[in-house]
C-alpha cells in the first residue's frame with residue numbers, strides 16, 4: 001500500500017503542474033503580453049530585483065527587450081508610453097491603488113498608503129490647503145533656518161577639505177522635513193557625529209519587497225517578523241524604531257501645540273477638520289500622516305538633490321551655463337541672497353529650472369511601479385491590449401523618462417537644453433506621479449531643491465574629487481546615488 005501511494009503522489013503532482021502550466025500558457029488572460037520568463041510566472045522576479053537594488057533598471061531593460069507593454073508579475077502589466085497615463089492615472093477612483101501599498105502602512109493607513117478612495121478624498125481635502133504654495137510661502141522662514149545651517153557648514157569647510165555633499169544635503173532635507181512634520185528641530189546638521197540619520201531607506205526597502213508579492217500580504221509581514229534571518233530582522237527593527245520615533249515626536253508636538261498657531265504642516269494637521277463633519281484628526285491619525293511626510297518627503301528630496309549635484313558636477317557645459325545664470329540673477333548669500341524668496345525665482349532662472357527638470361527626467365528617484373487595480377468588470381483597453389478586471393497595471397518613471405521613441409537616442413545623456421529648445425512640458429515626465437494620487441508634497445520639494453541649489457551653487461565653486469566618476473544608482477523603489485559625492489569647495493567672491 002505504501003509503495004502504491006509513493007508512486008502515485010509524484011504522478012499526481014506532475015500532472016497537476018502540467019495542467020497548471022498548460023492553462024498558464026494557453027488560457028491565462030494575459031498570456032499574449034510579453035515579459036521576462038520569470039516575471040510572467042512569479043512576483044519573486046520583482047522581489048529579486050528590489051533585493052539586488054536594480055529594480056527600475058530591470059524593468060527598463062525588460063521594456064527595451066520586449067516592448068512598451070510587458071508583464072512584470074503573473075498578474076501585473078507595466079506600460080512605458082504616455083498613452084497609458086490617461087487610462088491608468090487619470091481614471092480617478094475607478095483605478096484605486098493596489099494592495100502593494102499596504103506594505104507601507106507602519107502605523108495606520110495614511111494619505112499615501114490608503115486604498116480607500118473615500119478616505120483618501122476626505123484626507124486630501126483636509127490636507128491640501130497646508131501644502132499649497134501660498135501656505136508654504138508663509139513659513140519660508142522654517143526652510144531658511146535649516147538652509148542657513150547648511151550654508152554655514154559648507155562655508156566653514158577649509159579650502160581643499162574633502163566632504164560628502166550627498167550627506168550634507170541629506171541632513172538638510174531630514175531636518176527641514178522633520179521640522180515641518182513634527183515641529184522638532186533635530187539639527188542633525190549641527191551634530192553629524194552624534195546624530196545618525198534615521199533608516200528611512202530600510203523602511204522603503206522592506207515596504208517595496210513585501211509589496212511586490214501583494215497576494216501574500218499581510219501574512220508575509222507576520223511571518224517575516226518571526227523568520228530568523230539577521231538582515232531581515234535588522235530591517236524590521238529599523239522600521240519599528242522609525243515609527244516609534246515618529247509617534248514620540250508627534251505626541252510631544254501635540255502637547256506643545258497652541259491653538260490657532262499655524263507655522264508648520266503639523267500645526268495645520270492639528271487644526272484640520274473634516275469638511276463635512278467638522279471632526280478633527282485623532283493623535284494616531286496625525287502621527288501616521290507625519291510619519292508619511294518623513295518617509296515620502298525626506299529621502300526623496302535628499303536623493304534628488306544628490307543626483308542633481310552629481311549631474312552638474314559631471315557636465316561642464318551645463319555647470320558653466322548654470323553659474324552664468326545664477327551670477328546674473330541671484331545675490332551672494334551674505335549680500336542679500338540669504339533673504340531671497342522662492343516666490344518669482346523660478347521664472348527668473350529658466351536654465352536653472354531646466355537643469356532641475358533634466359535631473360528629474362534622467363534620474364527620477366521615485367521609481368517604484370505605481371500599481372493601480374482594474375476594477376471595471378468589463379476590464380479596460382490600454383495600448384491595444386485588453387486588461388481584465390483584477391489585474392494590476394502600472395508605469396515606472398524610469399522607463400517613461402527613457403522612452404527612446406519620445407526622448408530620442410540621447411535619452412541617457414544629461415541635456416538641460418532639451419527643456420528650453422523643444423519647449424517640452426514638465427507633464428511629459430512623472431517624477432511626482434500623476435492624477436489624484438500625485439505627490440501632495442511637490443511644492444515643498446520644489447522650494448527645497450531650488451533654494452539649496454541657488455544657495456550652494458551661487459556661493460561656492462564645488463569641485464568633485466572624482467571628475468570621471470561613473471554614476472551608479474541603488475534602485476529599491478526610492479532610488480539614490482550609490483556611495484558618497486565627495487567634493488571640495490572654494491567660496492565665490494563675486
Ligand code: HEM
Pocket residue numbers: 111112113124177292293294296297298300301304365366370430431432433434436437438439440441442444445
Ligand atoms: C523630490 C521629492 C519627492 C518626490 C520625487 C516625490 C514623489 C512622489 C510620487 C511619485 C508620489 C505618487 C505615489 C503614487 O502614485 O503611488 C508621491 C505621493 C506622495 N508624496 Fe511625494 N515626493 C516628493 C516629496 C514629498 C514631500 C516633501 C512630501 C511631504 C512632506 C511628500 C508626501 C507625499 C504624500 C503624502 C503622497 C501621497 C499622496 C496621495 O496619495 O494623495 N512627498 N510622491
